[in-house]
Amino acid sequence: MAKTNSxxxxxxxxxxxxxxxxxxxxxMIGNLHIFQGAESFNEYSHWLRRLGEPALPPRTLLTTIEIxxxxxxxxxxxxxxxxxxxxxxxxxxAYVTKKSVAQSYASRTLRWGGVIIAGFIVYHILDxxxxxxxxxxxxxxxYDRTVASFQNPIATAVYVITLILxxxxxxxGIWSAMQTLGQSNRxxxxxxxxxxIVFSTLLIAGYLVVPAAVVFGLVD
Amino acid sequence: MQSSVGNPxxxxxxxxxxxxxxxxxxxxxxxxxxxxxxxxISPDMSFLEMLDVLNEQLILQGDDPVAFDHDCREGxxxxxxxxxxxxxxxxxxxxxxxxxxxxxxxGDSIDIEPWRASPFPVIKDLAVDRRAFDRIIQAxxxxxxxxxxxxxxxxxxxxxxxxxxxxxxxxxxGCGACVAACPNASSMLFTAAKVTHLGLLPQGxxxxxxxxxxxxxxxxxxxxxxxxxxxECSHACPKGIxxxxxxxxxxxxxxxxxxxxxxxx
Numbered sequence: 330m331a332k333t334n335s336x337x338x339x340x341x342x343x344x345x346x347x348x349x350x351x352x353x354x355x356x357m358i359g360n361l362h363i364f365q366g367a368e369s370f371n372e373y374s375h376w377l378r379r380l381g382e383p384a385l386p387p388r389t390l391l392t393t394i395e396i397x398x399x400x401x402x403x404x405x406x407x408x409x410x411x412x413x414x415x416x417x418x419x420x421x422x423a424y425v426t427k428k429s430v431a432q433s434y435a436s437r438t439l440r441w442g443g444v445i446i447a448g449f450i451v452y453h454i455l456d457x458x459x460x461x462x463x464x465x466x467x468x469x470x471x472y473d474r475t476v477a478s479f480q481n482p483i484a485t486a487v488y489v490i491t492l493i494l495x496x497x498x499x500x501x502g503i504w505s506a507m508q509t510l511g512q513s514n515r516x517x518x519x520x521x522x523x524x525x526i527v528f529s530t531l532l533i534a535g536y537l538v539v540p541a542a543v544v545f546g547l548v549d
Numbered sequence: 550m551q552s553s554v555g556n557p558x559x560x561x562x563x564x565x566x567x568x569x570x571x572x573x574x575x576x577x578x579x580x581x582x583x584x585x586x587x588x589x590i591s592p593d594m595s596f597l598e599m600l601d602v603l604n605e606q607l608i609l610q611g612d613d614p615v616a617f618d619h620d621c622r623e624g625x626x627x628x629x630x631x632x633x634x635x636x637x638x639x640x641x642x643x644x645x646x647x648x649x650x651x652x653x654x655x656g657d658s659i660d661i662e663p664w665r666a667s668p669f670p671v672i673k674d675l676a677v678d679r680r681a682f683d684r685i686i687q688a689x690x691x692x693x694x695x696x697x698x699x700x701x702x703x704x705x706x707x708x709x710x711x712x713x714x715x716x717x718x719x720x721x722x723g724c725g726a727c728v729a730a731c732p733n734a735s736s737m738l739f740t741a742a743k744v745t746h747l748g749l750l751p752q753g754x755x756x757x758x759x760x761x762x763x764x765x766x767x768x769x770x771x772x773x774x775x776x777x778x779x780x781e782c783s784h785a786c787p788k789g790i791x792x793x794x795x796x797x798x799x800x801x802x803x804x805x806x807x808x809x810x811x812x813x814x
Binding site: 334335336338339340412415416418419420421422423424425426427428429430431432433436439501504505507508509510511512513514515518 | 569571582632634635636660662665666667668730732733734735765766768769772773774775776777778779780781783784785791792793795796797798799800801802803812
């Protein structure tokens with residue numbers, strides 16, 4: 330019974346979202362190794378794979394993180410699709426005229442933005458993890474692949490646009506998660522919203538400095 | 550006589566408006582927007598009085614008058630909601646009956662539609678069946694106490710802060726504007742207002758956990774959408790019920806589920 334509950338779906342959405350946000354923070358900080366040069370960046374990539382060794386078999390921790398993230402992504406998408414369908418069923422006949430008075434651009438683009446972000450994740454993994462979608466190819470080092478992608482204007486545009494969409498996704502998502510988990514109230518409402526805006530902006534800025542550095546020739 | 554009063558030529562003319570109204574004979578047929586003209590509408594009329602003028606005109610012409618719900622016309626019963634130019638209860642944050650024609654300009658075109666949500670089926674034209682809300686209330690929006698003589702008020706002290714917040718939530722009149730304005734057609738603000746109202750008071754404590762799980766289960770059963778915390782509801786609410794109530798409902802629901810409360814099937 331509780332599983333079909335719309336609030337339960339929202340909780341799944343919020344918790345899986347928080348897990349992914351924690352990953353995004355770590356990922357953003359890791360990316361900044363690029364400013365220490367190719368060696369540091371490539372070494373960081375190797376270090377991730379060696380994480381936990383020799384106490385654990387090779388790649389154990391990274392694989393665990395990957396599984397947790399995969400489960401989170403699937404749960405997040407399941408909750409979103411399920412709520413989207415519920416909303417469609419709840420209003421089969423659309424209004425002839427409907428005005429939005431409170432809806433932010435961030436919340437309006439949440440669902441389609443989510444679909445675009447999901448597609449982007451697939452591209453991003455093929456591009457920089459496996460290298461099959463990368464100009465420099467599968468044999469290149471992580472550093473060379475990163476630089477190659479951001480020297481391509483189309484790939485750079487894809488990254489920049491999706492990152493901005495992701496920022497908006499988080500701006501509404503963080504606020505919504507706090508509401509869903511019952512952590513917001515009238516007193517905290519402004520703080521929660523301000524935090525959502527500042528956090529999303531800083532996080533996305535942290536990601537955008539990498540393509541910006543390549544485009545402006547600071548990293549090559 | 551120098552005064553302009555009584556001089557028809559000098560009197561301020563009323564407004565001429567074009568209305569596009571959803572006409573639907575009954576729940577089984579498809580409806581459509583039909584255009585009507587009303588003339589000489591006073592800016593002091595309420596929106597419902599303007600519709601009364603239209604209906605008198607339609608009756609004189611032998612047409613079927615537009616069906617719309619209304620009762621107290623004082624903004625407290627919650628019967629009269631319609632979608633006006635895409636906004637629940639129109640451009641002001643009040644009920645349709647308390648919306649006045651001075652909110653519009655001469656020559657305006659006004660679209661009037663019923664609330665649209667599958668749990669609120671259209672009965673006729675602008676009137677919808679909101680009994681889904683009654684069933685949500687029946688699922689837990691009450692306290693079980695013996696009725697009779699009012700008890701001595703001082704026997705159950707309520708902190709001022711709690712009683713104020715409970716009262717704010719209790720101003721919900723169940724008009725359905727939250728559902729109508731919500732992009733997901735969710736009834737979350739309505740249910741949250743009831744859960745907050747009763748959950749903050751000592752009298753509401755014994756049934757607090759069961760109330761929230763059963764009311765949420767019932768709103769899902771009725772076919773309302775899920776809440777995505779967009780906030781259209783709170784802006785459309787004639788009583789300004791805050792988004793805080795939704796967070797409180799979620800908080801109560803998670804606590805109730807942890808405490809083992811499960812909805813009655």
